[in-house]
Amino acid sequence: MPGTNLTRDEAQQRARLLTVDSYEIDLDLSGAQEGGTYRSRTTVRFASAEDGAETFVDLVAPAVHEVVLNGHSLDVAAVFRDSRIALKHLRAGDNELTVVADCSYTNTGEGLHRFVDPVDQQAYLYTQFEVPDARRVFANFEQPDLKATFRFTVKAPEGWTVISNSPTPEPVDGVWRFEPTPRISTYITALIAGPYHSVHSSYEKDGQSVPLGIYCRPSLAEYLDADAIFDVTRQGFEWFQEKFDYAYPFAKYDQLFVPEFNAGAMENAGAVTIRDQYVFRSKVTDAAYEVRAETILHELAHMWFGDLVTMEWWNDLWLNESFATYTSIACQAHAPGSKWPHSWTTFANSMKTWAYRQDQLPSTHPIMAEINDLDDVLVNFDGITYAKGASVLKQLVAYVGQDEFFRGVQGYFKRHAFGNTRLSDLLGALEETSGRDLKTWSKAWLETAGINILRPEITTDDGGVITAFAVRQEAPALPAGAKGEPVLRPHRIAVGLYDLDGAGKLVRTERVELDVDGELTDVPALVGRTRPAVVLLNDDDLSYAKVRLDEESLRHVTEHLGDFAESLPRALCWASAWDMTRDGELATRDYLALVLSGIGKESDIGVVQSLHRQVKLAVDQYADPAWRETGLTQWTDATLAHLRAAEAGGDHQLAWARAFAATARTPQQLDLLQALLDGTETIEGLTVDTELRWAFVERLAATGVLDEDDIAGEYERDRTAAGERHAATARAARPTEAAKEEAWASVVEGDKLPNAVQESVIAGFVQTDQRELLAPFAERYFAAVKGVWESRSHEMAQQVAIGLYPALQVSQETLDATDAWLEAAQPNAALRRLVSESRAGVERPRSWRATSSPTPCRSR
Numbered sequence: 001m002p003g004t005n006l007t008r009d010e011a012q013q014r015a016r017l018l019t020v021d022s023y024e025i026d027l028d029l030s031g032a033q034e035g036g037t038y039r040s041r042t043t044v045r046f047a048s049a050e051d052g053a054e055t056f057v058d059l060v061a062p063a064v065h066e067v068v069l070n071g072h073s074l075d076v077a078a079v080f081r082d083s084r085i086a087l088k089h090l091r092a093g094d095n096e097l098t099v100v101a102d103c104s105y106t107n108t109g110e111g112l113h114r115f116v117d118p119v120d121q122q123a124y125l126y127t128q129f130e131v132p133d134a135r136r137v138f139a140n141f142e143q144p145d146l147k148a149t150f151r152f153t154v155k156a157p158e159g160w161t162v163i164s165n166s167p168t169p170e171p172v173d174g175v176w177r178f179e180p181t182p183r184i185s186t187y188i189t190a191l192i193a194g195p196y197h198s199v200h201s202s203y204e205k206d207g208q209s210v211p212l213g214i215y216c217r218p219s220l221a222e223y224l225d226a227d228a229i230f231d232v233t234r235q236g237f238e239w240f241q242e243k244f245d246y247a248y249p250f251a252k253y254d255q256l257f258v259p260e261f262n263a264g265a266m267e268n269a270g271a272v273t274i275r276d277q278y279v280f281r282s283k284v285t286d287a288a289y290e291v292r293a294e295t296i297l298h299e300l301a302h303m304w305f306g307d308l309v310t311m312e313w314w315n316d317l318w319l320n321e322s323f324a325t326y327t328s329i330a331c332q333a334h335a336p337g338s339k340w341p342h343s344w345t346t347f348a349n350s351m352k353t354w355a356y357r358q359d360q361l362p363s364t365h366p367i368m369a370e371i372n373d374l375d376d377v378l379v380n381f382d383g384i385t386y387a388k389g390a391s392v393l394k395q396l397v398a399y400v401g402q403d404e405f406f407r408g409v410q411g412y413f414k415r416h417a418f419g420n421t422r423l424s425d426l427l428g429a430l431e432e433t434s435g436r437d438l439k440t441w442s443k444a445w446l447e448t449a450g451i452n453i454l455r456p457e458i459t460t461d462d463g464g465v466i467t468a469f470a471v472r473q474e475a476p477a478l479p480a481g482a483k484g485e486p487v488l489r490p491h492r493i494a495v496g497l498y499d500l501d502g503a504g505k506l507v508r509t510e511r512v513e514l515d516v517d518g519e520l521t522d523v524p525a526l527v528g529r530t531r532p533a534v535v536l537l538n539d540d541d542l543s544y545a546k547v548r549l550d551e552e553s554l555r556h557v558t559e560h561l562g563d564f565a566e567s568l569p570r571a572l573c574w575a576s577a578w579d580m581t582r583d584g585e586l587a588t589r590d591y592l593a594l595v596l597s598g599i600g601k602e603s604d605i606g607v608v609q610s611l612h613r614q615v616k617l618a619v620d621q622y623a624d625p626a627w628r629e630t631g632l633t634q635w636t637d638a639t640l641a642h643l644r645a646a647e648a649g650g651d652h653q654l655a656w657a658r659a660f661a662a663t664a665r666t667p668q669q670l671d672l673l674q675a676l677l678d679g680t681e682t683i684e685g686l687t688v689d690t691e692l693r694w695a696f697v698e699r700l701a702a703t704g705v706l707d708e709d710d711i712a713g714e715y716e717r718d719r720t721a722a723g724e725r726h727a728a729t730a731r732a733a734r735p736t737e738a739a740k741e742e743a744w745a746s747v748v749e750g751d752k753l754p755n756a757v758q759e760s761v762i763a764g765f766v767q768t769d770q771r772e773l774l775a776p777f778a779e780r781y782f783a784a785v786k787g788v789w790e791s792r793s794h795e796m797a798q799q800v801a802i803g804l805y806p807a808l809q810v811s812q813e814t815l816d817a818t819d820a821w822l823e824a825a826q827p828n829a830a831l832r833r834l835v836s837e838s839r840a841g842v843e844r845p846r847s848w849r850a851t852s853s854p855t856p857c858r859s860r
Helices: 008-017 218-223 226-244 286-302 314-334 343-358 374-378 384-400 402-416 423-434 439-446 551-563 567-582 588-601 605-622 625-645 651-663 667-678 690-702 708-717 721-733 737-749 755-765 777-791 794-803 812-825 829-848
Strands: 018-028 037-048 055-058 063-069 084-087 093-104 111-116 123-128 149-155 161-164 175-177 191-194 197-205 208-216 253-258 271-275 453-460 466-474 491-500 506-516 520-522 534-539
Touching: 008 018, 008 055, 063 084, 093 111, 123 253, 123 271, 149 161, 149 191, 161 208, 197 218, 197 226, 208 218, 208 226, 226 253, 226 286, 226 314, 226 402, 253 286, 271 286, 286 314, 286 343, 286 605, 314 343, 314 374, 314 384, 314 423, 343 384, 343 567, 343 605, 374 829, 384 402, 384 423, 384 439, 384 491, 402 423, 423 439, 453 491, 453 534, 466 491, 491 551, 506 520, 506 534, 506 551, 534 551, 534 567, 551 567, 551 588, 567 588, 567 605, 588 605, 588 625, 605 625, 605 651, 625 651, 625 667, 651 667, 651 690, 667 690, 690 708, 690 721, 690 755, 708 721, 721 737, 721 755, 737 755, 737 777, 755 794, 777 794, 777 812, 777 829, 794 829, 812 829
Parallel strands: 018 149, 208 253, 253 271
Antiparallel strands: 018 037, 037 093, 055 084, 063 093, 111 123, 123 191, 149 175, 161 191, 197 208, 453 466, 466 520, 491 506, 491 534
C-alpha cells in the first residue's frame, strides 16, 4: 500500500497546531518467524493550540481495531481511510490518542522488513523509515519537525535480540522494554530484531564511555571484520567531537549490517542500519574498504547533523546529506591515522561525476530544492542533494575558512540541540563566525540550478613568460525542460602550476588561491611567471565547476595524464576527460585511447575502478554503433593484458579480473573465464573466490555458455542470500527469449519478489550486448510502468521505472515513444521525472555519439 502523499502545506498546518510530547509503542513480533501481520499499539500524547481543532495521524495498516481519543472510542470505519486517521474535537492543551492495529511485515525494504536467511531459515527484521514509513509500523505524526520521545516495548521470539534507539534491556518473559529516547523525529526511530550475531566494545575518552555494538546475521559472522569497523568508528568519534565541540548525544552507538537494504545505510539515532554487502565475503579492493569507511563516518556525522539538529522540512534534505558527506570525507582526509588521506581524490572522481551528470538532466534543480510533498522528496536522493551539495559545502569552507566554518557549526549545535532548523539558522551562525555576508552566496549557489565552466585565458611573450592571465566563467543554458536561468557564481578556487621534473613526473611548482566572480577574473599574481607545462584551474577541487584546459596544458595532459605525482590532480583531469566525453566534446574512441595510454600508471585503485566503469559505459552507450565492436575488442584485449601483467594478489589484479569478466566476448576469452571458474587454468595470485566466481558465471550465462543447470549447480555451492541474488541475475541474463520472458513476468507481472531479488533480476535482464533481444520489451514497458507505479511501494516501483526503461534502444523511436507516453499517461511528477531522466540518457548519446575529435581532450 503506497500511502497518502503528505504535502508541505499540510505539514506546516499540523506543526502550527500540534506539539507532540511522547509515544509509547507496543509491538507483538512473537509470530515473526511465520510472517503475516503483527499487533501494533500506540499511545501518543500531544498538545493542541486550539480547542475543537481537527487534524490527522498517519498509519499504513491492513486493519485498525481501535482508536481512542481522550478516552472516547472513535468509529474506525468513519475515521480511518487509506493511511490517515482523522482526529476531530481536539482539546486545547493536552490530548491522548491510542491506536491498535495490525501492521504488515514487508519484503520491500520499507517499514518493518522481514527476511528469512536461507542458511539457517531464521527470520531477521529491521525497520527503514525515511522518508514516510514509520507509519507502516505505528501510528504517528509523520513529519520531521514534530519531534517527541519514543518508548518501545517489544515481544519477540525466544532466542532473539531486539535493538532500538535506546540501550537494549534484559528481556522479561520475551518482552523487551526500552527506556524513552531523547526528542527525535519519527523517521530516525528504529527496531532491529532477530537471532543476530553481535560484537561489543566502547569508545573511551576523558571519562566519556559510549557502548559500541556491531551486529550481523550468524551466517556472515565469519566474515565480520569488527576490529576494522570499530577503528573507523572511534576515529570518527574523536574527530567529530573535536570539530563539533559537542559530545555524542545518545546513550550508545550500534551499527547493524542488515539484509536487502535499499540504500547504503540509515542514520537511525544510536542504531544505524547498514547494507550487509559491506560485510565482505570475498576479497575486495581497498577502494571498497574506503567506501565502507565513508559510509560509516557519514552515518556517524548524522548523529549530530540530522538527528540532534533536524531539518524542519524536506527542502533542507540536501543540507542533512551534504553535511554528512562533506564531513565524512574531510574526516578521512584529515583525521590522524586515517588510512585514506586521499579521500578527496575519490570524491572528485566518483561523487562529483555523479553530480555533474545529474545537473545536466532536465530534472536539474537548485540544491535547496522545492519540496512540495513526499513524492518530491522520494525522488530527490540524487547527485545534487548529496554530491553537488557536498561540493558546495567544500566551497563554502574555502570561502569562509575552515576554522570559522566549524566554529559556526559548534554554535549551531549548541543553540538548536534536539530541535529543528532551516538553512538560514546555519548560515546565520556561519556569518557570525566568519564575518561574511552569505545571503548573496546562498542565492547564487543554493537557489539556482546548473553548472559553470571555467577556462583559463593565457597570453605569453616569445620567451614563454605569462603577460596576461584570466579565468573566464561561462553559464551554459540549462537542459530543455529544466526550470530557471543560467547564472554566473562566485567561486573560491586554486590555480595550480605543474611542470615535469627530472623523473618525468608532473609536480606542482606554484599554487595561487583566489575568488572568481563574474565573466572574467584577472589573476595578476601569475603575470611575469614562466609558463608551466600544465595550468590546472580548480586545483585541490575547492569549487564545483567544469574545468577546461588551455591548448598547451591539453597537450601535456594528453601525453602525461598518468604522470602527475599526486592523485588529486590526476583525478581532476580524468574527471574532466570523462565530463567532456559525456558532453560530446571528446569522442568515445579518443576517451578510450586516453584511458589506455594512462591507466597503467594510475596507482589509485578507486580511480582505476571508476575508469573501468566509465569506459564500459562510454563504449556501450556513447560510441558510434559502427565502431562499437571495435572499441569493445580494444577494451577487452586491454583488460586481459592488464590482468596478466598486474601484481599477483594485488588490488589491481582483482579489479582487472572483474573488468575482464564484465566484457569478455570472444570464444577464447570465454573459454578462459570457464577455465578459471573450473580451476583448469590459473593466473598467479588470483583467487577465484565466491564473489569472483559469480562474476564469471553471470558473464558466461549472459553469453550463452552456461545454462540453467550450470547456474543451479553454482547456487548449490553458495546457498546463501547473496547466492540467491547472483543466481537470479545469471538466470535473467541468459540470451534467450524464454529467459527474458521469465524475468519480465517475475518483475512486472508478478509482485512477489523481495526488493533485493527484484533488483538482481533487473540487473541481469538488461545486457548491453542483447539489444535486439530486448527491443520488443520497449513497448511493453510503456504499457506497464504507470500501473506498476500506482500499485506498488515507492522503492519497488522506482526499480522498475528506472531499471527497465529501454535505455539501450538509442533511437528516435524510443524518444518518440517516451514523448507519446508522457503526453498520454499524464504521470505524477515523481514518475514523470524518472522517465524524463531516462529519456535524456537516450537523447544525449544519440545526438553526439558520432562526434570525433582528432586530439584527445580538445574542447569546443
